Amino acid sequence: MLENLFPIGADHYIVGGVLVGLGIAIPFVLTGTVAGVSTFFTAAWSYVCPGSFFQTNWYRISRGWRWFLTAGLISGGALYLLWSGSVEVTQIEWWRLLIGGMFVGIGARMSGGCTSGHGICGLAALEKVSLVATVTFLAVAIGVAHLTALII
Amino acid sequence: MIKFTMYLGGLLFGFGLAVAGATRPEIVLSFLQLQDYGLLLVIGGALVVSLIVFQGIPRALKKPPYGEYFDGHDGFPVTRQSIIGAVIFGVGWGFSGLCPATSLAAIGTGNWPILYGILGMFLGTLLYGRIRSTVEESESEGK
Numbered sequence: 543m544l545e546n547l548f549p550i551g552a553d554h555y556i557v558g559g560v561l562v563g564l565g566i567a568i569p570f571v572l573t574g575t576v577a578g579v580s581t582f583f584t585a586a587w588s589y590v591c592p593g594s595f596f597q598t599n600w601y602r603i604s605r606g607w608r609w610f611l612t613a614g615l616i617s618g619g620a621l622y623l624l625w626s627g628s629v630e631v632t633q634i635e636w637w638r639l640l641i642g643g644m645f646v647g648i649g650a651r652m653s654g655g656c657t658s659g660h661g662i663c664g665l666a667a668l669e670k671v672s673l674v675a676t677v678t679f680l681a682v683a684i685g686v687a688h689l690t691a692l693i694i
Numbered sequence: 695m696i697k698f699t700m701y702l703g704g705l706l707f708g709f710g711l712a713v714a715g716a717t718r719p720e721i722v723l724s725f726l727q728l729q730d731y732g733l734l735l736v737i738g739g740a741l742v743v744s745l746i747v748f749q750g751i752p753r754a755l756k757k758p759p760y761g762e763y764f765d766g767h768d769g770f771p772v773t774r775q776s777i778i779g780a781v782i783f784g785v786g787w788g789f790s791g792l793c794p795a796t797s798l799a800a801i802g803t804g805n806w807p808i809l810y811g812i813l814g815m816f817l818g819t820l821l822y823g824r825i826r827s828t829v830e831e832s833e834s835e836g837k
Contacts, residue, residue: 614704642790
């Protein structure tokens, strides 16, 4: 039964998930701040884009520390590379990554969160909108992933 | 202090995603195609820890040691926009297996083609921000 649900094992998923939770917990406990990831992209544009949406206080105030969260995420990946010693390069076509990334960027900003912002932090803060968003993007992504596998 | 804690938190966050294999879109897609349910354990594990901390710590401490207050329950309303946004996000996630945190951590693991996904996220947020700015500015001129 378990081999059917988790064909490559379950332990590394649980360990990874708990580490992700601790990564979110540390800045919250020490500074009270919730670390959503997707806002980084708009916050980075706020340095160069004069439009009123980019210049919202929310982006201007938080953009300093968002670079550090992003640098931490990249460093965490690099730490794993040092530890495991092997590079895994995706075989997925570049245009799928590019187009998928565009939809992810638009959707996250429009709905106010991504997998971490809604799916972990928002749910942990008992936000109703995060529950609705998480169920919605999960259901849509499962459908689209099946369709994509059929077509491509 | 917030910058240091964010870097440290991001480090654990990114390392955890890489340990779980979530930095590889193939693993994410194997979950979304319902072949391997492991990603539920990743989200579930992270959620259990965050839930305990988000709900417990603000009750135990009056204020964070290096901050003014704990970000709490905002009570953002469920809007049509938040649902349409979640649908668009789901299309991108299901099509590519990428989300913002896993993509950034993937760059660190040396999974270089994910840079195309990061470029897409920059382009998508630029496009969305420009459209929203145009709408907001024309609305405020109309008042």
